[in-house]
Amino acid sequence: MRAVITLVLAVAAAARPAAADPDEPRVVTAPTAWLLHAGERRAMLALDHRGDAAVIAGAGLGELAELELGSDADVRGCAGCTARPSPVALGRAAFRIGARQDAGFPGMPAIVLGVRTTFAARGHDLGAPRATDAYAVASRALGVVRLHAGLDAITASAGGLRAAARLVPLAGLEIHPPIYPRSSLLGDLAWEPVLDARRGPALEWLLGIGVRYQAFRWASVELAVRARQHEELGASTVMIRVNAIAR
Amino acid sequence: MKQANGVILATVLVTAATARAQPAPDPAPPDPATAAASAPADPAPAPAPAPAPANPVGTFAEPPADRPVEPAPEPRLGGAVDPPAQRRPPVVRPAFDAPEVLRIPTGWLLPAAALYSTTSVDTGGGVASDYRVGLGDVAEFGVATTDQVREHSTATDKLERIQPYVAASFRLGVAEHRLFDAQPGVTLGFRKSFERDHGGEKTRIAELTLVASKHVGTRAAVHLGAAVWDASLQASAPVGAGDDPPREYTLHGHGYQDQVRAFAGFEARPLPRSSILVDLGWAPEFCYQCADGDKIKLRPELSWGVRYEVARFLQIESGVRVPDIGNFNLLDAQIFGQLTLTSYALRNAVDRLK
Numbered sequence: 001m002r003a004v005i006t007l008v009l010a011v012a013a014a015a016r017p018a019a020a021d022p023d024e025p026r027v028v029t030a031p032t033a034w035l036l037h038a039g040e041r042r043a044m045l046a047l048d049h050r051g052d053a054a055v056i057a058g059a060g061l062g063e064l065a066e067l068e069l070g071s072d073a074d075v076r077g078c079a080g081c082t083a084r085p086s087p088v089a090l091g092r093a094a095f096r097i098g099a100r101q102d103a104g105f106p107g108m109p110a111i112v113l114g115v116r117t118t119f120a121a122r123g124h125d126l127g128a129p130r131a132t133d134a135y136a137v138a139s140r141a142l143g144v145v146r147l148h149a150g151l152d153a154i155t156a157s158a159g160g161l162r163a164a165a166r167l168v169p170l171a172g173l174e175i176h177p178p179i180y181p182r183s184s185l186l187g188d189l190a191w192e193p194v195l196d197a198r199r200g201p202a203l204e205w206l207l208g209i210g211v212r213y214q215a216f217r218w219a220s221v222e223l224a225v226r227a228r229q230h231e232e233l234g235a236s237t238v239m240i241r242v243n244a245i246a247r
Numbered sequence: 248m249k250q251a252n253g254v255i256l257a258t259v260l261v262t263a264a265t266a267r268a269q270p271a272p273d274p275a276p277p278d279p280a281t282a283a284a285s286a287p288a289d290p291a292p293a294p295a296p297a298p299a300p301a302n303p304v305g306t307f308a309e310p311p312a313d314r315p316v317e318p319a320p321e322p323r324l325g326g327a328v329d330p331p332a333q334r335r336p337p338v339v340r341p342a343f344d345a346p347e348v349l350r351i352p353t354g355w356l357l358p359a360a361a362l363y364s365t366t367s368v369d370t371g372g373g374v375a376s377d378y379r380v381g382l383g384d385v386a387e388f389g390v391a392t393t394d395q396v397r398e399h400s401t402a403t404d405k406l407e408r409i410q411p412y413v414a415a416s417f418r419l420g421v422a423e424h425r426l427f428d429a430q431p432g433v434t435l436g437f438r439k440s441f442e443r444d445h446g447g448e449k450t451r452i453a454e455l456t457l458v459a460s461k462h463v464g465t466r467a468a469v470h471l472g473a474a475v476w477d478a479s480l481q482a483s484a485p486v487g488a489g490d491d492p493p494r495e496y497t498l499h500g501h502g503y504q505d506q507v508r509a510f511a512g513f514e515a516r517p518l519p520r521s522s523i524l525v526d527l528g529w530a531p532e533f534c535y536q537c538a539d540g541d542k543i544k545l546r547p548e549l550s551w552g553v554r555y556e557v558a559r560f561l562q563i564e565s566g567v568r569v570p571d572i573g574n575f576n577l578l579d580a581q582i583f584g585q586l587t588l589t590s591y592a593l594r595n596a597v598d599r600l601k
Contacts, residue, residue, distance in 0.1 A: 038520075038521070038555065061521075061553050061555045061563065061565055062518065062520060062521030062522075062553050062554070062555030062556075062563075063518050063521055064517065064518065064521045064523060064553050064555075065552070065553040065565065065566075067565045067582070067584060091370075093370045093582035094582065095552065095565055095566055095567050095582045097523070097551070097552075097553060097566075115567045115580055115582065116582075117370055117580050117581065117582055118370075119370035119371070119372075119582075128405070130578055132577050132578050132579075132580050133577075134577055134580070153577065155577045155578045156578070157578055162578060165575070165577050
């Protein structure tokens with residue numbers, strides 16, 4: 001473990017900062033602090049091996065913020081939770097405001113304060129499910145690695161039962177091997193609610209690992225695996241994701 | 248002969264149809280003696296104009312001074328040129344400050360005859376519009392539909408919006424720096440809703456505000472104010488002949504402590520076309536089945552977001568609203584988007600009539 005930490009610190013110390021902020025708003029699940037520039041638009045389309053899809057579009061606002069709108073099935077839910085919770089397709093919107101790296105002083109990480117909330121749900125019997133999270137995340141590109149760390153306050157309700165906001169950590173790591181300039185290795189830790197309509201919402205962690213291939217300047221493809229806290233490893237989700245950006 | 252006439256007529260028509268006017272003759276070169284006599288005695292160049300200052304925070308950009316020049320009229324057939332139209336030089340209107348931060352009013356008024364409209368939607372299904380016009384640089388009038396008013400049957404029920412909730416507003420005040428250098432902009436505003444019958448209950452709201460706004464340098468501004476709220480609630484079910492009408496519950500029936508609230512806002516402009524906005528205001532809610540003293544309440548509402556000036560007449564605002572920040576109820580947070588349009592069209596039309 002010490003060797004790994006030493007290696008990571010050595011790589012981070014020796015790495016040079018990137019010339020400009022990257023633009024992906026999430027590692028696998030965990031948010032990053034990269035913001036779109038004013039007028040830029042981004043779209044993400046994801047599909048996992050169970051057939052659950054996610055579509056999210058975002059737009060930069062005034063070099064300070066960005067707005068996201070879309071739908072995903074990251075939240076799980078069940079009416080009685082006698083069986084495995086199933087994905088709940090939720091409309092989601094997010095507002096992220098922050099500062100880019102080096103904006104305040106040399107070496108400053110990019111910082112974002114984001115709020116994400118649900119606005120529509122379909123295909124469930126959970127009784128007006130809702131989930132909202134507010135997070136602060138810092139990101140820094142250090143040559144071949146990009147580090148992300150933050151805190152997330154998550155609250156949710158289902159079946160008329162509401163869970164108080166709970167503070168959880170966020171972490172993410174991207175590695176860009178120099179010998180594969182278009183490829184990145186991704187790993188992150190994030191949290192999502194499990195909406196139990198009978199006992200109330202709870203939280204579970206998600207561990208994600210994946211690979212991103214920057215096929216074009218305006219598009220990338222990701223292949224990722226996500227494991228959840230209350231699922232066996234064999235029940236992990238494999239997904240493919242396509243990102244496109246218009247500048 | 249008829250054939251010749253036809254050919255001549257066709258030739259004339261075709262020629263006339265395809266002919267273009269002759270270019271206007273070049274103007275005669277100026278007489279050197281006359282030119283020398285009319286030249287100024289001091290040939291020193293005029294001083295360069297000072298660069299225009301950046302728009303301070305809270306202001307919408309000035310209309311363009313460098314408007315495109317219309318092309319000169321083409322000469323008419325035969326070489327005559329239309330006389331030049333008597334056009335007034337374009338008027339550069341002053342920049343003006345936004346009359347609202349995100350939810351709270353500011354101490355800045357619209358200029359005379361300036362038009363302002365804003366429309367917003369949010370993830371809670373709220374839709375709101377606000378239309379205003381400036382009156383004589385000392386007042387403004389507006390009509391709006393607000394999505395701030397909420398209702399529920401019992402205290403444990405989820406709050407739902409009552410919308411559209413139409414209200415009219417009138418504000419008057421004194422512009423910043425008008426009376427003395429450090430004077431903030433001050434406005435006294437009154438907003439009153441039309442009666443709304445919804446779910447068997449008639450409701451109304453009214454709000455009297457006094458707010459002061461002050462620029463701090465060119466990149467920040469603060470807003471502080473106080474509001475006196477009132478609201479009424481009465482069942483709208485029909486009553487039989489001889490029965491007493493349903494009781495009307497009002498906010499003013501419980502004393503000033505339930506009516507008077509302070510509000511505040513802050514703006515910062517870290518980039519030339521982008522501002523960060525934060526405000527804390529209040530919104531009324533009705534509880535139909537609650538005890539008498541809890542039927543009408545004011546809830547604090549925190550908003551933050553960004554205003555991005557897309558064009559001189561168009562701003563996009565987006566951000567987050569937490570309608571019940573007093574209970575740290577994050578679950579009710581809403582993401583909103585808002586379009587704001589500003590125009591001097593009415594002012595220009597009035598000026599043309601003068």
